[in-house]
Amino acid sequence: MTTDRPIAVARAADGQDEPNPYLMGVFEAVHDELTLEDMEVVGEIPADLNGVFLRNGPNRRFAAGGRYHMFDGDGMIHAMHFENGKARYRNRFVRTAAFHEESEAGKALWTGVMENPKDNPFGNTHGLGIKDSANTDVIFHRGKVLATWYLCGSPYAIDPLSLETLGAETFLGTLDGDMMAHNKVDEATGELLWFDYGPDGPPYMRYGVVGAEGTVTHATGIDLPGPRLPHDMAITPNYSILMDLPLIQDQEARAAGKYRIFFERSLPARFGVIPRHGTGDAIRWFDADPCYIYHVVNSWEEGEEIVLDVCRVKNPQHQATYTSKLAQMLAYLRLNAHLYRYRFNLRTGQTTEGPLDDDNIEFPSVDGRIMGQPHRYSYNMHLAAEQTLLFDGLVRFDSRTGQKQEHIFGPGRYGSESPFAPRDGSTGETDGYLVSFVNDERENRAECAIFDASDVSAGPIGRVLLPRRIPSGFHATWVRAEQLREGGR
Numbered sequence: 001m002t003t004d005r006p007i008a009v010a011r012a013a014d015g016q017d018e019p020n021p022y023l024m025g026v027f028e029a030v031h032d033e034l035t036l037e038d039m040e041v042v043g044e045i046p047a048d049l050n051g052v053f054l055r056n057g058p059n060r061r062f063a064a065g066g067r068y069h070m071f072d073g074d075g076m077i078h079a080m081h082f083e084n085g086k087a088r089y090r091n092r093f094v095r096t097a098a099f100h101e102e103s104e105a106g107k108a109l110w111t112g113v114m115e116n117p118k119d120n121p122f123g124n125t126h127g128l129g130i131k132d133s134a135n136t137d138v139i140f141h142r143g144k145v146l147a148t149w150y151l152c153g154s155p156y157a158i159d160p161l162s163l164e165t166l167g168a169e170t171f172l173g174t175l176d177g178d179m180m181a182h183n184k185v186d187e188a189t190g191e192l193l194w195f196d197y198g199p200d201g202p203p204y205m206r207y208g209v210v211g212a213e214g215t216v217t218h219a220t221g222i223d224l225p226g227p228r229l230p231h232d233m234a235i236t237p238n239y240s241i242l243m244d245l246p247l248i249q250d251q252e253a254r255a256a257g258k259y260r261i262f263f264e265r266s267l268p269a270r271f272g273v274i275p276r277h278g279t280g281d282a283i284r285w286f287d288a289d290p291c292y293i294y295h296v297v298n299s300w301e302e303g304e305e306i307v308l309d310v311c312r313v314k315n316p317q318h319q320a321t322y323t324s325k326l327a328q329m330l331a332y333l334r335l336n337a338h339l340y341r342y343r344f345n346l347r348t349g350q351t352t353e354g355p356l357d358d359d360n361i362e363f364p365s366v367d368g369r370i371m372g373q374p375h376r377y378s379y380n381m382h383l384a385a386e387q388t389l390l391f392d393g394l395v396r397f398d399s400r401t402g403q404k405q406e407h408i409f410g411p412g413r414y415g416s417e418s419p420f421a422p423r424d425g426s427t428g429e430t431d432g433y434l435v436s437f438v439n440d441e442r443e444n445r446a447e448c449a450i451f452d453a454s455d456v457s458a459g460p461i462g463r464v465l466l467p468r469r470i471p472s473g474f475h476a477t478w479v480r481a482e483q484l485r486e487g488g489r
Contacts, residue, residue, distance in 0.1 A: 021388045022070045026414055026439040026472045029059045029073065036089040036466070043462040045085050045450065046433065048424040050481035052081040052160055053435040053448070055416050056138040056147055057473015059093070064108035066115035070389065074099060075135035075147050075156075077163055078437060078470050080448045083481070087448065087464045094134045094147045094156050095165035097122075113151075124153050125177045126198025136181040137475040140483060141192045142214050144169070150231065152178040152196040160479050174216040177206065181475075182232040182295070184240075187369055193235050193276070195242060199227035199249045207242060209277060220280045222272065229261060234299035234308055235276070235372040241299055241308055241344075242283070244270040247292050247316055263316050265290050271351075273306055273344055286344045286351045292316035294335065297364040300374045304347045309378070309399065311362045312340035312355075335383055337362045339397060357402065360385075361395050363417040363475070367429045376400050377429045379418055379453070382408070390414045390472065394436065396456045405456040412441040417476040420453060424481070430454040433461075435478065437470045446470040 021027065058073020075094035080087055093099060101121055102109050110120045110131035117129035124132055132153030139146050145158040146169060154168040155175075169175070183194040190212030197205040204227055208219035222242060227249040234241040246267035269291050274283040297309035313336060339356040361380040382393035393408040394415060409415050418436040426432045434451040446469050449460040 020068055023060070023068055026390070026441050026469060027070070027388070028469070029061070029471055030076075030091070030468065031061065033092050034089065037086075039087060039089065039467075040465040041087070041462060042447075042465065043450075043460065045082060045087055045462045045464065046423065047085045049082045049421060049433050049435075049450065050084070050424055051421060051484065052079055052479050053419070053421065053476065054079045054138050054145060054160065054479070055437055055470075055473055055476035056094075056135060057416075057471060058133065058135045059471055059473075061093070061099075062102055062106075062108035064111055064115075066111050069113045071133075071135070071150060072112035072131070073133065073135055073471075075133050075149075076471075076473075077138060077145075077147065077158060078473075079160075079163055080435065080437075080464065081161060089448070089464070089466060090163055091470070092163035092165075094158065096132060096134050096156060097154070097168070098131045098133065124151070124198070126152060126196075127200045128152075128198060135474065137183075138477050139183060139185060139192075140477055140479045141185050141210070142190070142212075143486075145477070145479070146183070148179060148181040148183065150181045152180050152198060155179050155183075160484060171210050172215050175210075176216075176219070180230070180233075184233060184235045184371060185368070186235060186237075186372055188237070188372075191276075193233065193240050195222075195230070195233055197224075197228065197230055203280065204228065205230070205242065207240065207274060207280070218277050220278070222274075222280045222283060231294050232296045232310075234296045236299050236301045236306060237372055238276055238301065239273050239306060240276055241296075241306065242272040242274065243293060244272065244285070245292050246290050263290075263292065269293075271308065271342065271344060273346070284346070284349070286342075286349065288342060288351050288353050294337065295362060295364055297339065297378045297380075298366045298371065298375050300372060302343075302374070304345060306344040306346065307374075308342040308344070309356065310340050310342070311337040311364055311380070313337045334387060335362050335389065336360055337383070339364075339378075339380070339399075341399075356399060357397060357404070359395065359404070361397075363391065365417065365419045367420045367422065367432075368478070369422065370429070375429060377453075379420055379434055379456075381415065381417060382406065384414065391416065394418055394434065394451065394456060396430075396453070407451065407456050407459055409438055414439050414441070414472060415449070416470075416473065418451070419476055419478040421478040422480060437476075438463075439469055439472060444469055 059076035123129035134147040157166040192210040203221035204224040205222035211217035381391035384390040384392035422432040450462040
């Protein structure tokens with residue numbers, strides 16, 4: 001089916017209206033919250049695929065003044081629950097503090113990240129007056145899903161099946177401040193590793209651990225030379241890896257009520273290796289060539305070295321001048337990233353680095369059961385050659401051989417981050433499935449596609465058809481049936 005949809009606009013630098021693609025097509029918001037069963041299935045849903053697939057992303061409720069940025073949309077979680085060969089879909093907004101404020105007012109109260117925040121009601125604990133929409137990542141820990149935000153905010157606890165927002169997660173009152181979006185869960189210990197950062201003064205970063213019992217057991221300051229924008233972290237059994245990358249928040253612009261970042265090519269990328277429960281003065285910094293990193297694949301210990309695989313962005317600032325402020329925003333959201341490996345030698349202090357592949361891929365994931373341990377396979381999204389953030393394919397990368405299996409979704413079809421979903425009784429990294437929400441812009445609807453992880457290139461073995469779109473978004477996770485039953489790690 002096709003529908004006529006309104007043209008959305010963003011205010012350009014010269015005051016003229018300019019089409020904003022992040023408000024149209026596969027990005028256009030949906031406003032109803034549905035629960036659907038008995039959907040049409042093409043192929044089959046494997047009987048040994050049991051658990052829930054959840055994906056977070058921006059979904060704007062109220063139009064705000066100024067330019068709309070993809071990071072501005074209210075968090076909405078879309079979930080597909082699989083049980084004994086059947087599927088149930090559900091979507092719900094994340095009921096953040098800002099969500100409740102705007103619901104009561106019946107209108108937008110916050111401007112977007114590209115606008116002056118001086119009149120916004122409140123921001124995060126670092127004094128960044130931008131709306132915390134919890135729209136970025138979604139992870140599972142101790143029976144709850146945590147929805148998190150990319151500039152540090154309150155982690156919001158969500159019931160993984162009903163998607164009811166349980167409230168801001170304080171870890172029994174022990175979390176002082178915020179968390180960055182990309183926290184890591186170590187299934188071997190039940191710990192959640194986290195960091196946060198902000199422009200409000202030294203030490204500019206904090207790192208901490210939530211223990212298996214659900215309280216913050218460790219927190220320490222990490223000294224940085226100035227305000228940065230670290231996006232992700234990595235863990236091994238004994239260490240965490242934090243980042244000081246040369247993408248810098250402009251403090252003069254902030255003082256003038258503007259949000260501006262720039263890439264400082266004269267500075268190295270620095271990686272801090274800290275003992276899991278160590279204090280900030282125990283961190284060891286390793287220099288590398290300047291770059292930016294949005295997302296980590298995985299990290300592990302190998303003899304006296306720490307190995308870190310990432311999706312590396314060589315040039316996060318695509319051009320020095322822009323025809324409009326909208327063009328500037330689009331340039332920063334257009335990723336050009338490649339799989340890349342670092343080795344940090346703990347004895348010599350040396351860094352070894354180099355590419356693993358030259359394909360443009362991002363939003364990686366590995367088997368969550370071995371996070372922080374050596375992996376062979378990663379599952380990645382292929383970036384479309386478009387001006388917006390779109391995934392036109394799914395890539396399984398073998399880090400041992402460098403070989404790839406690839407599935408391209410097809411013309412006008414774009415997928416979502418596709419985490420590994422172990423089959424019941426799974427014994428390895430490919431013994432299971434990949435699950436992805438795929439939008440078809442020609443039909444103006446979505447489906448949930450299921451792939452055999454051992455043969456990604458064969459295409460989906462099952463497709464659950466939905467009656468409408470799921471707006472393109474950010475990160476996803478898979479929660480296994482036994483985790484749902486046990487309510488634990």
